[in-house]
Amino acid sequence: MKNDRSDRSDGSDRSVGSDVGGALRPSGGYRKLHSFQVATVVYDGTVSFCERFVDKRSRLVDQMVQAARSGRQNIAEGSRASSTSSQTELRLVNVARASLDELLLDYEDFLRQRGMPTWAPESPEAVAVRNLWRAGAPNAERYSPWLDHANPAVVANALICLIHQANFLLDRQKRALEHDFVQRGGYSENLAAARIAERKRQQSEGVAQEAPTCPKCGQPMVLRTAHKGQRSGSRFWGCPRYPECLGARDYDR
Ligand SMILES: [Zn+2]
Numbered sequence: 001m002k003n004d005r006s007d008r009s010d011g012s013d014r015s016v017g018s019d020v021g022g023a024l025r026p027s028g029g030y031r032k033l034h035s036f037q038v039a040t041v042v043y044d045g046t047v048s049f050c051e052r053f054v055d056k057r058s059r060l061v062d063q064m065v066q067a068a069r070s071g072r073q074n075i076a077e078g079s080r081a082s083s084t085s086s087q088t089e090l091r092l093v094n095v096a097r098a099s100l101d102e103l104l105l106d107y108e109d110f111l112r113q114r115g116m117p118t119w120a121p122e123s124p125e126a127v128a129v130r131n132l133w134r135a136g137a138p139n140a141e142r143y144s145p146w147l148d149h150a151n152p153a154v155v156a157n158a159l160i161c162l163i164h165q166a167n168f169l170l171d172r173q174k175r176a177l178e179h180d181f182v183q184r185g186g187y188s189e190n191l192a193a194a195r196i197a198e199r200k201r202q203q204s205e206g207v208a209q210e211a212p213t214c215p216k217c218g219q220p221m222v223l224r225t226a227h228k229g230q231r232s233g234s235r236f237w238g239c240p241r242y243p244e245c246l247g248a249r250d251y252d253r
Contacts, residue, residue: 029079030075030076030078030079030080033075033079034133034137034138034169035075035096035166035169035170035173036072036075036076036079037137037138037139038133038138038162038165038166038169039068039071039072039075039096039100039166040072040138041138041139041140041143041147041162042068042071042072042100042103042159042162042163042166043068043069043071043072044140045140045143045147045155045158045159045162046064046065046067046068046103046159047065047068048147048148049064049147049152049155049156049159050064050065052152052155053110053152053155053156054110060106060110063102063106064103064106067099067100067102067103067106068099068100068103070095070096070099071096071097071099071100071103071166072096073096074092074093074095074096074099075092075093075096075170077092078090078091078092078093078096086177086180086181087181089177090174090177090178090181093170093173093174093177094174096170097167097170097171097174100163100166100167100170101167103163104160104163104164104167107156107159107160107163108160110152110156111153111156111157114152114153116152116153116156117153117157118157118160119157119160119161125154125157125158126157126161129143129146129157129158129161129162130161130165133165143158143162146158147159211223211237212237212249214239214240214241214245214247214249215247215249216239216245216246216247217239217241217245217247219239219240219241219245219247220240221237221238221239221240221247221249222237222238222239222240223235223236223237223238223251224236224237224238234251235251236248236249236250236251237249237250237251
């Protein structure tokens, strides 16, 4: 059994960019995403289906091709967005899912309006199409006996099976993303957490990175807290050679 994430990442090492305890995620190689591969077969199959069986003057052609294209494109966009924002990735996966649902309705309408049969989910045909994914990465050639079939009802039903399959995979991606988001937060949240952690580290050491140099002697300065005077309690950059050198700078972070 493949792990649950294999469909939403490119299988690359998720610890890449793990300077914040693995919280920054590598971006996805969408071409290896199973959902993208299935959506590509659906897109190509839909273009071919419309050319062969739908009146070119009909608005349905545009509608179906656009929905199929949107499904595929948004999976790719979502995967590309995954390195910066799981929230964006989740939104795009939802758009892809909605587009494929629209397309599903169009195929169901096509069959119903022409009095053509729909396959039951457990019919031998539906099971045969569904099981083709086991032979490896989905590609047009493997699905050709179904998608290039002379009977439009067979092609439409096969595409319906493939859309259900893509939707199943997208739902799984959504659940993994939602889980991920709750567990670890999105990228910007992770970045904020990383900044806070770094600031705490600097404060505990009393030294900040990129310390300015002393205006009098040029030494890298250290962060100090004023203990007397008007600014008592506030922080400032002091010269490490104090009290020989009295160089100081404002600390404004
Ligand atoms: Zn100095």
